[in-house]
Amino acid sequence: MGLSPGLDFETKLFAKPTAAKLLRRELAKPGYQPRTMAIGTNTDPYQPIERRYRIMREVLEVLDETSHPVGIVTKSALVVRDVDILARMAKRNLVKVAVSLTTLDRRLARAMEPRAATPQRRIDALRLLSEAGVPTAIMVAPVIPALNEPEIERILDTGAAAGVKEAGYVLLRLPLEVKDIFIEFLNREYPDRAKHVISVIKTMRGGKEYDSKWGERQTGTGPYAWQIGRRFEIAARRLGLNLERRKLRTDLFTPPKPETDQLSLF
Numbered sequence: 001m002g003l004s005p006g007l008d009f010e011t012k013l014f015a016k017p018t019a020a021k022l023l024r025r026e027l028a029k030p031g032y033q034p035r036t037m038a039i040g041t042n043t044d045p046y047q048p049i050e051r052r053y054r055i056m057r058e059v060l061e062v063l064d065e066t067s068h069p070v071g072i073v074t075k076s077a078l079v080v081r082d083v084d085i086l087a088r089m090a091k092r093n094l095v096k097v098a099v100s101l102t103t104l105d106r107r108l109a110r111a112m113e114p115r116a117a118t119p120q121r122r123i124d125a126l127r128l129l130s131e132a133g134v135p136t137a138i139m140v141a142p143v144i145p146a147l148n149e150p151e152i153e154r155i156l157d158t159g160a161a162a163g164v165k166e167a168g169y170v171l172l173r174l175p176l177e178v179k180d181i182f183i184e185f186l187n188r189e190y191p192d193r194a195k196h197v198i199s200v201i202k203t204m205r206g207g208k209e210y211d212s213k214w215g216e217r218q219t220g221t222g223p224y225a226w227q228i229g230r231r232f233e234i235a236a237r238r239l240g241l242n243l244e245r246r247k248l249r250t251d252l253f254t255p256p257k258p259e260t261d262q263l264s265l266f
Helices: 007-011 019-027 055-066 077-090 106-112 119-131 149-161 178-189 194-204 223-238
Strands: 037-039 070-074 095-100 136-143 166-171
Touching: 019 055, 037 055, 055 077, 070 077, 077 095, 077 119, 095 119, 095 166, 106 178, 119 136, 119 149, 136 149, 149 166, 149 223, 166 223, 178 194, 194 223
Parallel strands: 037 070, 070 095, 095 136, 136 166
Antiparallel strands: none
């Protein structure tokens, strides 16, 4: 769209108010085969404007009505607004929710994600969803060496205490213009460690700030990346996380009735 990945990404948003209607039409197509739908892996579905547009809630209503499985990833506490639908779907094993948590440090959180939900609100959201019977996961993302990386174990401890059963992590990714934005952020907010952070990142990305190679872009390579992965695995095992990966049901799916302008005879 010709926009920058910086402030434009947060302030110039594109909404599709007819999303639920289009989804219903798609699910009604002959031969449609249900698979777990992933929402939030690209753009967070609970942007602040969702309070007014309610697009995600309408989408969930369609998925609930048709018993279609969905996995949600968000960093917003707004997800708890839809706990009534999510709890209903959870009873049929149709949903799980992952909340990403970058840090428990309020100062770092304000610097990195000034307009996102605070760490405590995200933890509270996980606890509320878990108590409502919704399967939850915590994502330590992104993991930034020498910045929030020392918190991996503490973040997982906090998530487990809130009731999560699964966890994951993603190493910091710096594609295209994002690299320059991140380096600018480091020099502005943490000038004392900026060079060290970038240096460590390069050791995990084959000497570059970023390598998009499939299978490595999420976790990186090299001794430092290996250490992060092992620390995560040991902490998750200690807490009993990821013992079982919940697979959502697809056999309950019931296609919606196709839309038609013709009145029913009866």
